[in-house]
Amino acid sequence: MFNIAPASEEQFLAKVREFAAEHVLPYTREWESNAAFPDEIWPKLGAMGLLAMTLPREKGGTGVSCMAYCHAVKEIAKADPALAMNLSAINALVSAHFDRFATEEQCAKYVPGIVTGELKLAWGLTEPDAGSDARRVKTHAEEIPGRPGYFHLNGQKMFITNGGKADLIVVIARVSPTELTAFLVETAQEGFKVENRIHTVGVSASNTVQFALTNAVGWHTPCRFEDAIGLLYRGRLGIAAMAVGIAEKAFELTCEYAKGREQFNRRLADMQSVQNMIADSAMEIEASNLLTDKGAAMYDAGLPIIKESSFAKLYASETANRVTNRAIQIHGGRGMTHEFLVEKLWRDAKLTEIGEGCSEIQRLVIAKQVLR
Numbered sequence: 001m002f003n004i005a006p007a008s009e010e011q012f013l014a015k016v017r018e019f020a021a022e023h024v025l026p027y028t029r030e031w032e033s034n035a036a037f038p039d040e041i042w043p044k045l046g047a048m049g050l051l052a053m054t055l056p057r058e059k060g061g062t063g064v065s066c067m068a069y070c071h072a073v074k075e076i077a078k079a080d081p082a083l084a085m086n087l088s089a090i091n092a093l094v095s096a097h098f099d100r101f102a103t104e105e106q107c108a109k110y111v112p113g114i115v116t117g118e119l120k121l122a123w124g125l126t127e128p129d130a131g132s133d134a135r136r137v138k139t140h141a142e143e144i145p146g147r148p149g150y151f152h153l154n155g156q157k158m159f160i161t162n163g164g165k166a167d168l169i170v171v172i173a174r175v176s177p178t179e180l181t182a183f184l185v186e187t188a189q190e191g192f193k194v195e196n197r198i199h200t201v202g203v204s205a206s207n208t209v210q211f212a213l214t215n216a217v218g219w220h221t222p223c224r225f226e227d228a229i230g231l232l233y234r235g236r237l238g239i240a241a242m243a244v245g246i247a248e249k250a251f252e253l254t255c256e257y258a259k260g261r262e263q264f265n266r267r268l269a270d271m272q273s274v275q276n277m278i279a280d281s282a283m284e285i286e287a288s289n290l291l292t293d294k295g296a297a298m299y300d301a302g303l304p305i306i307k308e309s310s311f312a313k314l315y316a317s318e319t320a321n322r323v324t325n326r327a328i329q330i331h332g333g334r335g336m337t338h339e340f341l342v343e344k345l346w347r348d349a350k351l352t353e354i355g356e357g358c359s360e361i362q363r364l365v366i367a368k369q370v371l372r
């Protein structure tokens with residue numbers, strides 16, 4: 001129905017698939033038990049062009065279409081959902097932030113390191129008292145006298161992906177009771193302190209942290225709050241793609257298992273109740289793919305995707321949770337063991353219903369668009 005990507009992007013995606021098979025999938029359990037990715041992964045991701053997919057070529061990025069970006073995230077999610085989540089956040093929220101809002105001077109300073117993976121990145125909006133209600137951000141920024149463009153930031157950020165490893169964080173902060181905007185914060189400074197590593201039930205290789213800013217110096221990237229968080233629309237397509245990748249992987253493993261295991265002298269795959277679960281999963285994955293591709297195609301055509309990105313994220317994330325749940329059911333007791341990947345995929349799937357706007361927020365967004 002949709003062109004997946006132009007021919008040159010097909011080659012890019014073929015390489016991403018190979019990369020995922022060789023450098024990601026074999027290590028997914030190890031990374032989870034270490035609760036960390038190895039440092040070498042970042043330059044490898046950089047060399048693949050995976051850290052600046054949303055940054056146009058003329059600005060030094062890989063500059064692929066939104067469709068190719070989503071498919072790349074999906075391929076990585078099939079191998080390691082936590083890494084896909086990081087790629088989604090870095091591309092949709094950090095590289096894209098540089099594309100849209102950073103000044104030439106800021107781009108000249110940071111883009112080369114972003115593209116190669118030399119600079120590790122994060123995006124910080126959420127706070128202990130500002131989650132779904134992002135406008136409640138309390139972190140505040142005050143201009144430093146005599147240093148135009150530079151501000152002192154004070155506050156706390158919570159649940160920040162890659163926050164404990166990042167060299168550079170895009171931080172959303174308040175400059176007045178009504179105005180929020182964004183700042184580039186280097187972490188190698190006294191005012192930045194990781195307070196807490198947050199261990200999560202899934203995507204646990206990802207370095208999720210809470211950090212504090214105490215008179216930390218931030219470089220203003222002029223943008224309105226609405227524009228900065230408008231990046232979340234494409235971001236939600238990335239999370240949808242991550243969810244589709246999780247669902248597809250769990251589905252493939254489940255079909256294989258159902259064909260291989262016999263009980264009552266027949267294969268699980270020949271039992272109608274199992275077939276029903278497999279049919280429902282196949283159909284929901286197809287629908288999730290179509291919604292994600294539709295959102296990406298519209299984005300690439302320059303159309304607004306507020307409703308479509310919520311459709312894709314909501315449907316694909318709930319699908320990933322249902323499909324991974326059924327995958328464990330069909331694996332039986334073995335599905336609950338660490339010997340089989342489906343239990344990990346089930347745990348990893350949960351994040352997709354929460355990150356970048358929980359399902360309830362997606363429903364609010366959709367209702368608001370539909371009832372306008």
Ligand SMILES: Cc1cc2nc3c(=O)[nH]c(=O)nc-3n(C[C@H](O)[C@H](O)[C@H](O)COP(=O)(O)OP(=O)(O)OC[C@H]3O[C@@H](n4cnc5c(N)ncnc54)[C@H](O)[C@@H]3O)c2cc1C
Pocket residue numbers: 089122123124125126130131132133158159160161162200203208351354355356357358359360361364
């Ligand atoms: C692993 C992980 C990585 C993350 N990475 C990042 C990151 O890199 N950067 C970043 O800024 N944030 C990040 N987040 C934060 C994430 O975006 C928030 O967790 C999410 O937006 C929900 O906010 P909250 O957790 O404060 O939940 P709350 O806002 O407290 O909501 C809790 C629950 O209340 C319900 N709810 C809330 N509001 C409504 C409403 N209006 N109507 C109906 N129900 C509602 C929902 O069921 C919701 O799940 C990450 C979170 C996780 C878990």
